[in-house]
Amino acid sequence: MQKIIAGALAALCVTPAAMADVTITGSIRAGLEYVQQSGPGTSANLTRVEDQGSRIAVAGEDKWDDGLSTIWQVQNKLHIGAASGDTWGNRNTFIGVKGSLGNITFGRNEDALYTASGYYVPELDGTYNYSEDAWGNGELLFRLEERNANIASFQSSKFGNFGVNASVGNLGLNNGSANPLQYAATAYYDDGTYTAGASYKRDNDTSSLLTSELSTTTYKSGDNLESYVVGGGANWNGFMLNALWERVASSYSGSNTHQDDAAILIGYKTGPWSVHASYLYMADVKGDAPIAQSGAKQFNLAGYYKLSKATRVFVSYTRLENDANASFEQSTGVPNGTAGDKANIFSLGLRTNF
Template identity: 25%
Template sequence: MKKKLIALAVTGALMTPMLAQAAPTVYGKVHLSYGSVEEESGGVTTTDNWQLSSHASRVGVKGDRDLGNGLSAIYKFEWQVDYEQGGDAGFDRRNMYAGLKGSWGQVRFGRHDTPLKMAQGDFDQFGDTSADLKNAGDQDGDNRLDNVLAYLGKSGNIKYAIALIPGEGDGTTAGDGPADSISASIAYEDGPLYVALAQDSYDDTNGQAENSLTRLVGTYKMGNMQLGLLWQSGVEGATTAGEDEDWLGVSFKTKISAKNSFKAQYIMVEDNETTAREGTLMAVGIDHKFDKKTSGYLMYSNLEEELGNTTDVDNTFMGAGLVLKF
């Protein structure tokens, strides 16, 4: 009997680190808002009501496995969950990848945010709300793509990333090369300063000329305040050739007490379409931090687009939100 107990103890001791190493981390976020929504197009009110909405609520699993010699296997699978839709329609894919990690950086394969998207850093103070950066214009660069081969590296205060995305097409209606789209970024971060430059390049996948989008963004922290600036210009993809957009944005956040912060953001967008468009997206809000993983907010946002015709847009939101992480 003693021999059996000793054998079980030894086996348990050997298996414990293996089980701990293989155990994945389950995580998630619930983000809900309730407020007044008014939408107007061409002088006609299309929406005027109160809405309870989910904003990129998600659940995911991630982990890594030690392969020895400083090399690890990594994985992450994340789903967006929308409580307003039942069945399979309530789930949508977010980042889903596997890869390798070492002292030289990381290589990731799968569905992934582009380096240009990631380059925004902490600029966007209203992410996943009606005032999210991506809602300011058409060429937003906020892309999460399939078939991505990405490399992320770091040297001192400099971070860099590049993603190659094959079109996986027949060469006639879609690209057939090893990298029909390329996204790359380089960022410098030192204490309160963050500066990043990113570029997306899109190959001729629909019989149109190559297009590209360039982003320059920076944030600077001064005590309890943070100021952010963003500029970007270009065309996001081949299907929108000749529709360049120029963006200019500023964001601001400051603590007003131990648990409360005030924030504001303003983004201007101009394009050169046949009917030129000028748009602005502005927002102000107050955040309250209940604890490390729970926060609430009050906010107001307004999106205006002037096209010089009857399709002018004027959308507003005023309400409150709750964010819980686990």
């Protein structure tokens, strides 16, 4: 009887693995953050525990007989500390097909502008903690990047040292008067030492003034937002150097404006140690309706020490300065959206991946 029970339990354990390749991955990240904020908005001197992008994902691959595979993922945001909007599947959650040419996926996912930095500006992607993060709507870089809930994406395999990604978002949101499709594409080169790439994104029939925070959910036929990005870098003997230039352009009620930003990022890694620094600059809005004093600048400095293959401790400092008519932030919500605010952010934290 015991042998029968043991055999049944063993069968239960091995059957799911035989049916499909399923993995659980994630990252737990948190920091002790000290913020000094000054300017026309609320001045603050506070210490807080801040989540730094914790997440968990269940992913799988089912291989077909002809070399193709079904791939899928359910990813969820976690908050270390106060929870906020942690609904199941609120990050990259999709199903698709994997083949020799690349992957095609459908569902909720990052667009081809969102993922661009990881391909040709790697110092910008995945290096800094959220207390230093500078890209996303309302921040200095990649303001049109988005995790879209109705998106079809293609990520190519690398052919030689080249690759391309493309996505179409907001599928099915045609309301009769506007069809706010989002088109994005990235082409890149990476030979292990040098990287280079370019990205383009267009939010069609999307109506927004070119301010620090762009509206990507207000739709009007004929209006649009566009992003143009070029960047690249090099990695040699532990030293890393990356640079980026971007233009965000808006066509709003017949008025055309644009705003340029740029970044330079350097780093050095040796053994378990790494140090990183970056300078980001946002120019004023120009075009038919220019806005003086609408730029900003941000400086980041960070150091990391790997305690193990999966765990590292980090310390960082960020200085963000808005001009009088700008209200840019970074990912932890500092400053608080008031034009002209400035902030110093110090962070000490721990991160482990699984």
